[in-house]
Amino acid sequence: MISGMLDIVLALALMGLAWGALASADLFKAIVLFIAFGLVMALVWVRLNAPDIALAEAAIGAGLTGALLLAAYAKLHAASPDTDVDNASRVRGIPFILISVLTLLLTAALGYAVWTLPSDGAGLGNDVAANLDRSGVSNPVTAVLLNFRGYDTLLEVMVLLLALLGAWSLGLSSPRREAAPGLVLDTLSRLLVPLLILVAAYLLWVGAHALGGAFQAGAVLAAAGVLMLLAGWRLPAALAALPLRLVLVAGPATFLLLAVITLLLEGRLLQFYPQWAGRLILFIETTATISIGATLIALFLGAPPNREDRQ
Amino acid sequence: MTPSDYLSAALLLAGGLFFLAGTVGLLRFPDIYSRLHALTKADNVGLGLTVAGLAVQAESWAVAGKLLLIWALVLLAGASVSYLIAHGALQRGMRPWKR
Amino acid sequence: MQNLYASLALFLLLNLGAGMWRVLRGPTASDRMLAAQLFGTTAVAILLLLAEAAGSAALRDVALVFALLATVTAVAFVRRAWLDPEDENDTE
Amino acid sequence: MSAALFYALAGTGLFSIGLHALLVHRHLLRKILAINVMGGGVFLVLAAMATRNDAALPDPVPHAMIITGIVVAVAATALALVLMLKLTTEAGHAVLPDGKDDNA
Numbered sequence: 001m002i003s004g005m006l007d008i009v010l011a012l013a014l015m016g017l018a019w020g021a022l023a024s025a026d027l028f029k030a031i032v033l034f035i036a037f038g039l040v041m042a043l044v045w046v047r048l049n050a051p052d053i054a055l056a057e058a059a060i061g062a063g064l065t066g067a068l069l070l071a072a073y074a075k076l077h078a079a080s081p082d083t084d085v086d087n088a089s090r091v092r093g094i095p096f097i098l099i100s101v102l103t104l105l106l107t108a109a110l111g112y113a114v115w116t117l118p119s120d121g122a123g124l125g126n127d128v129a130a131n132l133d134r135s136g137v138s139n140p141v142t143a144v145l146l147n148f149r150g151y152d153t154l155l156e157v158m159v160l161l162l163a164l165l166g167a168w169s170l171g172l173s174s175p176r177r178e179a180a181p182g183l184v185l186d187t188l189s190r191l192l193v194p195l196l197i198l199v200a201a202y203l204l205w206v207g208a209h210a211l212g213g214a215f216q217a218g219a220v221l222a223a224a225g226v227l228m229l230l231a232g233w234r235l236p237a238a239l240a241a242l243p244l245r246l247v248l249v250a251g252p253a254t255f256l257l258l259a260v261i262t263l264l265l266e267g268r269l270l271q272f273y274p275q276w277a278g279r280l281i282l283f284i285e286t287t288a289t290i291s292i293g294a295t296l297i298a299l300f301l302g303a304p305p306n307r308e309d310r311q
Numbered sequence: 312m313t314p315s316d317y318l319s320a321a322l323l324l325a326g327g328l329f330f331l332a333g334t335v336g337l338l339r340f341p342d343i344y345s346r347l348h349a350l351t352k353a354d355n356v357g358l359g360l361t362v363a364g365l366a367v368q369a370e371s372w373a374v375a376g377k378l379l380l381i382w383a384l385v386l387l388a389g390a391s392v393s394y395l396i397a398h399g400a401l402q403r404g405m406r407p408w409k410r
Numbered sequence: 411m412q413n414l415y416a417s418l419a420l421f422l423l424l425n426l427g428a429g430m431w432r433v434l435r436g437p438t439a440s441d442r443m444l445a446a447q448l449f450g451t452t453a454v455a456i457l458l459l460l461a462e463a464a465g466s467a468a469l470r471d472v473a474l475v476f477a478l479l480a481t482v483t484a485v486a487f488v489r490r491a492w493l494d495p496e497d498e499n500d501t502e
Numbered sequence: 503m504s505a506a507l508f509y510a511l512a513g514t515g516l517f518s519i520g521l522h523a524l525l526v527h528r529h530l531l532r533k534i535l536a537i538n539v540m541g542g543g544v545f546l547v548l549a550a551m552a553t554r555n556d557a558a559l560p561d562p563v564p565h566a567m568i569i570t571g572i573v574v575a576v577a578a579t580a581l582a583l584v585l586m587l588k589l590t591t592e593a594g595h596a597v598l599p600d601g602k603d604d605n606a
Contacts, residue, residue: 020434022519027532029434029442032442068579070486080590114511124562141569145570164577170584170588185489187391189485215573230489302584319411380474396440396488400440403492
């Protein structure tokens with residue numbers, strides 16, 4: 001009874017927040033509502049018995065995305081001070097009615113499709129459980145991510161790198177000089193950053209058998225870097241060129257190398273010997289965590305660090 | 312219900328009460344500074360009592376320790392962020408509310 | 411006790427819904443951010459209650475990450491998105 | 503109605519809210535938020551489908567796909583935000599032009 005009410009309130013909150021974030025007139029309000037949307041989403045994952053996703057959402061949806069959006073909002077204001085004035089601009093009149101009607105029709109069709117899905121789909125849960133002891137890890141989600149469907153994850157770290165290349169190629173710079181962080185923020189970051197790095201390492205390590213994994217760990221690592229950037233830290237110029245790029249490609253390169261080796265030895269992409277799988281997965285995850293973290297930090301900055309320093 | 316269950320329930324309910332008080336304060340208080348004051352009651356005391364209530368039930372010292380760590384983190388973050396917001400508000404010339 | 415955990419989680423969730431009014435109402439950006447900060451703490455409490463109710467120790471790790479990451483968002487606001495001329499009509 | 507089906511329907515609702523806003527709003531930041539809400543809806547349907555046969559443990563394959571999806575979404579969002587800022591520095595605003603303005 002009570003848990004049913006919890007589900008209803010959560011779903012209503014989700015819809016209300018999404019609607020508010022997309023319809024409210026004030027852009028800043030929209031961003032805060034979207035951050036709250038991410039928070040509620042993480043609670044929904046818990047209700048759906050998906051703590052692994054809840055952890056990823058807590059780190060990314062409720063944390064990093066919020067910081068990204070807030071930083072972008074500030075830069076948007078600097079580039080175009082009247083952005084709040086024209087942000088309410090939207091389609092009106094007959095096109096608006098047309099779009100609304102078509103969206104409603106699509107909603108009905110999607111709802112019907114979901115409603116009529118057979119309720120006894122076997123899924124792949126049994127296959128995963130049957131092969132889990134050959135995967136080298138005991139957390140089924142990590143087994144799927146790094147072993148059974150490792151190619152997904154390989155492409156995914158490539159997507160991250162591509163996104164960063166895209167962002168860097170646009171040649172933006174952030175001319176904004178920040179005020180000194182002050183004693184409180186400085187102390188806070190000095191206390192929290194080591195703790196965040198520790199939590200990232202913990203998540204990476206326990207990911208093999210419990211909640212955690214490379215993505216969650218990478219996101220927490222990225223949060224540490226973002227906090228340092230916000231507290232006024234900048235990458236030393238000596239590290240900005242080659243060392244940074246090596247760190248960024250370490251994860252994708254290791255992954256790709258192992259993919260090629262397994263392809264040549266086994267005839268199949270990312271097919272690990274069961275007795276080696278555990279160690280290989282930990283190795284891939286470690287480099288992937290570092291690269292994912294570094295890539296997300298770089299995406300937060302949005303411009304190559306050396307270009308920013310010249311300003 | 313064992314005695315520790317009663318203790319835990321009492322602590323949890325008290326925690327919920329502070330969360331309610333914090334929310335009411337956030338909604339009713341007139342300016343940013345007094346709202347900060349209300350918010351930190353939910354942060355510190357509300358979560359503290361909730362953590363205490365759950366720690367009474369904890370199956371091991373490690374679990375109780377992790378609960379306390381979470382509370383300590385929220386305390387540290389809450390205090391620092393509240394300072395940063397109040398400081399920023401003063402710098403931007405927001406005047407405290409006067410009757 | 412299970413019922414108490416679930417009811418308290420529901421109560422905190424409704425609390426969070428009430429706090430939404432402050433996000434919608436403002437009046438200043440800092441007020442909205444303050445409410446978001448309260449949501450973060452409330453979500454941590456809800457997660458801890460659900461962890462106890464479901465007997466799932468892993469959810470405490472989620473709460474830990476929540477507590478850490480909410481801070482980053484708040485600092486991002488203070489350092490970046492808090493635009494300088496803030497509305498002075500901060501009273502209702 | 504099971505909790506899984508309930509959340510799946512909520513997911514389709516989120517997808518539609520996002521799609522409507524994506525098509526209706528002209529401000530790019532609003533469109534980026536809209537795409538993220540649509541993605542959240544899709545993830546919700548996937549995760550709900552993973553729990554529908556009431557097994558002790560939900561299907562881990564959709565869970566893994568969602569985690570991948572969340573990380574890709576944040577990377578895509580970051581790239582989209584940079585593109586938006588670039589457009590803003592070039593064009594002076596972050597609003598897509600009205601179709602009618604082009605003829606003028």
